[in-house]
Amino acid sequence: MPASLSITIAGAGIAGCAAAIALAQAGHAVQVIERAARWEFASSGIFLYANGLESLRDLGVLPAILRAGFAVPEGRNAYFDQSGMPLTVTHYPSRDAGRIPAILGIRRAELHRILSMRMQELGVPVTLDASIALLAQRGGRVSLTLSDGRALETDLLVIAEGLRSTTRALAGFDVAPRYSGFTVWRSVHARPAALTDKIMQMGRGKRFGIMPISDDRLYTFGTVPGPKPAHIPRADWPATMAGQFAEFDGPARAFLDDLGPRSEVLFTAIEEVALPLPWHRGRVVVIGDAAHAATPFMGQGGAAAMADGVALARHLSRAAPEPALAAFGAERQPICAFVQEASRRVGELGALETDADIAARNARMRGGGAQAQVDTFYARLTEFERRALSPDFT
Numbered sequence: 156m157p158a159s160l161s162i163t164i165a166g167a168g169i170a171g172c173a174a175a176i177a178l179a180q181a182g183h184a185v186q187v188i189e190r191a192a193r194w195e196f197a198s199s200g201i202f203l204y205a206n207g208l209e210s211l212r213d214l215g216v217l218p219a220i221l222r223a224g225f226a227v228p229e230g231r232n233a234y235f236d237q238s239g240m241p242l243t244v245t246h247y248p249s250r251d252a253g254r255i256p257a258i259l260g261i262r263r264a265e266l267h268r269i270l271s272m273r274m275q276e277l278g279v280p281v282t283l284d285a286s287i288a289l290l291a292q293r294g295g296r297v298s299l300t301l302s303d304g305r306a307l308e309t310d311l312l313v314i315a316e317g318l319r320s321t322t323r324a325l326a327g328f329d330v331a332p333r334y335s336g337f338t339v340w341r342s343v344h345a346r347p348a349a350l351t352d353k354i355m356q357m358g359r360g361k362r363f364g365i366m367p368i369s370d371d372r373l374y375t376f377g378t379v380p381g382p383k384p385a386h387i388p389r390a391d392w393p394a395t396m397a398g399q400f401a402e403f404d405g406p407a408r409a410f411l412d413d414l415g416p417r418s419e420v421l422f423t424a425i426e427e428v429a430l431p432l433p434w435h436r437g438r439v440v441v442i443g444d445a446a447h448a449a450t451p452f453m454g455q456g457g458a459a460a461m462a463d464g465v466a467l468a469r470h471l472s473r474a475a476p477e478p479a480l481a482a483f484g485a486e487r488q489p490i491c492a493f494v495q496e497a498s499r500r501v502g503e504l505g506a507l508e509t510d511a512d513i514a515a516r517n518a519r520m521r522g523g524g525a526q527a528q529v530d531t532f533y534a535r536l537t538e539f540e541r542r543a544l545s546p547d548f549t
């Protein structure tokens with residue numbers, strides 16, 4: 156059995172928190188360095204499919220997540236066109252004989268609150284307002300100098316700093332975020348009691364989604380293709396969002412009409428990162444968005460970040476650090492590349508512009524194509540996971 160290690164994690168986002176919990180649960184001495192001065196989280200919501208919820212079960216927080224979030228009954232996703240005409244309904248798969256719901260929406264701040272409480276329970280210290288200024292490796296140890304001047308020695312450094320990671324380059328990785336060609340608008344609203352489905356409206360070039368995130372809240376997310384826009388002042392976000400989706404009627408309309416100066420709105424130009432293997436250099440490994448940020452069309456980035464943490468702890472329990480890091484990358488990179496590719500295709504399908512393309516897509520969706528796409532994606536994901544868990548995976 157490999158020995159307990161001292162492990163430093165840079166970044167306390169979803170990937171960093173999940174890795175901290177999984178590694179502390181496995182008996183390692185873990186500490187986290189977070190650049191933000193205050194540990195507060197841009198909110199709006201996030202949806203987590205059954206595979207992500209399974210990781211949260213492994214991290215010991217699933218009951219708290221189920222209490223705080225909203226599990227969509229029967230994993231229903233109702234599709235409409237831009238005018239609000241119904242197109243089709245699909246169902247996502249649940250896991251563990253239905254004990255793990257197919258899809259759950261939750262406020263991001265709640266997800267982080269629950270992960271941070273679990274870290275506290277496990278005694279994981281988090282240093283805020285600090286980042287890594289210098290990094291050197293010698294004799295199986297990583298020496299770090301922090302931005303506050305403090306020096307640290309650690310057996311293993313996990314870089315979980317998101318897509319704009321700075322430590323990644325310090326460790327010798329050469330990768331940069333790439334604009335995906337899409338922007339996303341998100342907003343939070345009161346949830347009408349009857350709105351319990353995940354809803355997707357397929358427009359001309361644009362998609363607009365609605366997702367319950369608690370007993371009384373939902374969030375919306377609308378994607379727009381196009382070149383990276385110039386700076387849009389934050390005060391203008393609600394009105395700009397309403398304008399971007401002005402042509403949408405049906406389920407979206409009430410929430411677009413609800414947008415006003417005090418609305419909780421977020422605007423993001425979506426970027427991707429695709430770090431080629433190996434994901435480690437000696438005793439330093441990159442996880443989460445810093446290695447594999449995807450477009451959000453599959454809603455799988457958070458799940459992938461959590462799966463990284465769980466997989467990293469599993470590999471370190473089986474082998475010495477460097478072979479374990481190599482096996483970790485070999486397991487996770489093909490899955491993350493598959494998710495990125497699937498997400499890109501869904502984005503392109505949602506960005507169709509001509510009447511003929513839109514009519515053909517909608518006919519395919521109505522004819523069972525939308526459910527087939529869900530089934531194929533999750534069957535493939537399960538196949539990847541099964542292979543990774545088999546004893547002969549190297």
Ligand SMILES: Cc1cc2nc3c(=O)[nH]c(=O)nc-3n(C[C@H](O)[C@H](O)[C@H](O)COP(=O)(O)OP(=O)(O)OC[C@H]3O[C@@H](n4cnc5c(N)ncnc54)[C@H](O)[C@@H]3O)c2cc1C
Nearest residue numbers: 166168169170190202286316317443444451454456457458
């Ligand atoms: C619009 C949008 C919608 C999305 N919707 C979903 C969804 O519904 N479901 C889903 O599963 N995923 C979704 N995702 C993806 C998901 O949000 C990300 O994949 C996930 O947050 C990645 O987590 P992370 O911890 O790797 O990175 P991050 O969340 O970016 O966290 C990185 C952390 O590192 C810190 N940090 C940065 N630099 C340093 C440094 N130098 N030193 C120390 N700390 C540092 C940051 O402050 C931050 O706390 C969405 C993404 C976007 C953009």
